[in-house]
Each structure stands twice: as structure tokens, then as C-alpha cells.
Amino acid sequence: MAKAVRYNEFGGIDVLRVDEIERPMPGDGQVLVRVRAAGINPSEAVIRTGALADMFPSTFPSGQGSDLAGVIEEVGAGVGGYSPGDEVIGFSENRAAQAELVLVEATNLTRKPESVPWEVAGGLYVAGVTAWGAVRSVQLEQGETVVVSGAAGGVGSLAVQLARRAGATVIGLASESNHAWLQRHGVIPIAYGDDVADRIKAAAPEGVDAFIDTFGNGYVELALALGVTTERIDTIADYAAAAQYGVKTDGGAEAGPGGTVLAELAGLIADGRLEVPIANVYPLAQVREAYTELERRHTHGKIVLRP
Template identity: 75%
Template sequence: MTKAVRYDEFGGVDVLRIDEVERPAPAAGQVLVQVRAAGINPGEAALRSGAMTHIFPSTFPSGQGSDLAGVVVEIGAGADRCSVGDEVIGFSELRASQAELVLVDVDNLTPKPKNVSWEVAGSLYIAGVTAWGAVHSVQLEKSETVVVSGAAGGVGSLAVQLARRAGATVIGLASEGNHDWLRSHGVLPVAYGDGVADRIKAAAPNDIHAFIDAYGHGYVELALALGVAIERIDTLIDFAAAAKYGVKTEPRPNGRRGVEVLAELAGLIADGNLEVPIANVYPLTQVRQAYTELERRHTHGKIVLRP
């Protein structure tokens, strides 16, 4: 038997529990991974609440989680691209990564660089690939200016760094407590709240060319008010505003497989060219506490579960 996060109905964090389940057996093309770290994400909270059932239907009992890093412990037929003992980063398409043992398609895994921590590796896929897709979707060019809301969060903290690597001037909207971190990464920090539009204009060295919304709550409307073209606004969370105004909702890489982007990002981290801030690490048994912190929406970087 092995432990895994489960829930039987939509609801708040109180519906989450740790179950003893049968040890999974890999089918053809799968490997069994002993999870060392699994990141958590706002989308999982939305799925669990039932808010996204019209897009992503659920069956119960449901597992939870996509991000993972761990060690291969068993290999299915045809999955010999991996070997037992390999340290890997990847993602589950079965909402199952928050567990001690997870079945993963071998094509959804990439090697974990030795100098990338388990916590960072295990929290990289969703936030990293989403940030990569958002930066590419707004088609940044050197010397342009992009605004990123939620700039210190799990996705935003990566998006601002990737936008700087693209050569853009980056204005990051975040609380005062995160401004030093943003400055240390070449980002111009701006506090959110009343008067934010005037503060953005004052910080911008020239026109504002693009806007990545990683927070929601009116930032699409703010981007439009700042004169950003519709096709250069990407919201990762405010789907109602996207439908109303026709802005982009492209959180995934266009034309590249997610695992390819994951490998690229892992390489940048290994070379010291990208940082994944870790806000907190919880044991798997404290999954409710982890999501309680996440859903306050004030974390700097990623929250991680360790089985």
C-alpha cells in the first residue's frame, strides 16, 4: 500500500484526505515514480472547488496534482528510455502527483539536473511552462515594456525573469515586501492597489507594449486602459474578461511540447540563469495547510509537498 491525496466531493480544503491505496503498476509506456516533491497550483484548488467542472469534468474519488519530481522505481513495457534509479522531473496527466508513488507516461519526464533541488524540480512544470507560454504569447521584443501582475507569485516570478531574458523592460506588480526581490532580478517593482495605473505610467520608460495577467481581479481592464493592444494581453486566470474583450488566454507553449520547455527551464535553473522561489514546504500529510496558504494568494513563489 502507498499514500495519496484523495477527495470524494467538491469543496474547500476540508474535503482533502490522505488515503492508503494499492501500489500502482506501470502499463506500457509508463514508469512508476517515487515522488520526492510535488508542487501545488491554484488550478488544482479551482478543480477541487468545482469551479472548472464545465471545462475539466471530475470523477470521484479524485486524486490531485500535476507537478512532480522523483526517482524511477519501476518501468513498464516500452518505457526503457528511463531506467530504475533515474532522477526525473515531469507531470501527471491523471491528477495524481500528490502521492508517494505515481504512474507517469515516460514521454512526460525529463532528467533532473543534479544541482536542481527536489523542491524546485517538483514545482516547475505548471508554473514554468505557463510562464514560458505567456511570455511567448505576447511576442516581446527587445526594448519593449511589459507589465506582469502577480509578479512575485508562482507563475509571475518566473514570467518576469523570462521576460527580462527576452530583453524587455519589465514592470512587476507586487506587494512592497517583494520589491527587493524584483529589483534583484532587474524588474521595476510597482505596488498594486489604488493609483496603480499612475504608478505604472510613471515607471514606464516608454509606451507599455504588453501585459501578462497572473492574478485576475480587473487587470485585463487595466491593461486595456493603459492602451495595450488586445493581442498583446495574456491573462492566465481571468477567463471571463478574456471572453468579454478577446484577449489571449495562452498558458501553454505554442508549437512545443511541455516536456521540452520543462527541460529548457530546468537547464536554465541548473546554470543559475533562472530562480524558482520556494515559499514553503509541507509534508504530504499537511496538504490542507498547504492549500490554505496557497489560497490566500500572497505567497512569494511556490509551495511544495514532500511525501
């Protein structure tokens, strides 16, 4: 038996529980991973409410979560390159990562570098691949200026670093408590609130070339008001605005093969060239408390569960 996060109906945080489930058995091309850390993400909270049921249908009882890192316990038929005992980073396509034992397609794994902490590895997939895809989508060139909203959040904190690696000048919109962290990473911090457009213009007197919105709540309109063209605006949070104005929504699956991107990001972390801030770590039994913190939308970096 193994513990796993489950819910039997769409709803708020109160529908979450931790159940005992039968030990999964790996099939062809699969491995069984004993999870050491599993990240949580805003998209999971939205899926749980049923708001995206047409896009992400659920069969109850439903599991939850994509991000994971752990140790391989069993290897199914047809799997090459992995053995029991290997430490891996990966993702579940079945929304089942928040559990002690998870079946994972071998193609959705990459090896965990020894120097990458479990919490960082376990929270890497969704935020990392989404940030990678969003930065790629706005086609940054050396010397250009990009604005990132939600710049200290799970996705934003990685997007600003990847944008800097692309050679861009990065303006990060974040609460003042996160400005010192942004400055340490070469980002120009700007606070949210009234007159934010004027503060951005003052920081970028030659104009803004691209905009990555990880927060929603009117930032697509702000990007347009700053003169950014639609093909260089990417939002991962405001799909209504994207449909209205024709801006991009790249990130996640659009980023490309997840396992390949994971390996690239893990290598950058191992080499000290990318930081994944960890806001908090909760035991699996406190999954409700973890999502309560997440849904306040003021965390710096990732929240992670430890089974």
C-alpha cells in the same frame, strides 16, 4: 501500499484527505515514480471546488496535482531511455501527483539535473510551462516594456525572469515585501492599489507594449486602459475578461510539448539563469495547511509538498 491525496466530492479544503492506495503498476509507455516533491497550484483548488467540472470532469475518489519530481522505481514495456534509479522531473495528466507513488507517461518526463533541488524540481511544471507560454504569447522584442501582475507569485516570478531574458523592460506589480527580490532580478517593482496606472505610466513614459496578468481582478481592464492592444495581453487568471475583450489566455497546454519546455527550464535553473522561489514546504499529511496558505494568494513563489 502508498499514501496519496484524495477527495470524494467537490468542495473546500476540508474535503482533502490522505489515503492508502494500492501500489500502481506501470503499463506500456509508463514509469512508476517515487515522488520526492510535488508542487501545488491555484488551478487545482478551483478544480476541487467543482467550478470547472465541465472542463475538468472528476471521477471520485479523485486525486490531485500535476507537478512532480522523484526517482523512477519501475519502467513499463516500450519505455526507452529511462531506468530504475533515474532522477526525473515530470507531470501527471491524471491529477495524481500529490502521492508517494505516481504513474507517469515517459514522454512527460525529463531528467533532473543534479544541481536542481527537489523542491524546485517538484514545483516546476505548471508554473514554469505556464510562464513560458504566457511570455511567448505576447511576442516580446528587445527593448519593449511589459507589465506582469502577480509578479512575485508562482507563475509571475518565472514570467518576469523569462521576459527579462527576452530583452524586455519588465514592470512587476507586487506587494512591497517582494520589491527587493524583483529589483535583484532586474524588474521595476510597483505596488498594487490606488493610482497604479499612474505609477506604471511614470515608470514607462514611452508606454507599455504588452501585459501578462497572472492575478485577475481587473488587470485586463488596466492593460487596456494603458493602451495595450488585445493581441498583446495574456491572462491566465481572468477568463471572463478574456472572453469579453478578446485577449489571450495562453499558458499551460498552449505552451507546447511540456516535456521539452521542462527540459529547457531545468537547464536554465541548473545553470543559475532562472530562480524558482520556494515559499514553503509541507509534508503530504499537511496538504490542507498547504492549500490554506496557497489560497490566501500572497505567497512569494511556489508551495511544495514532500511525501
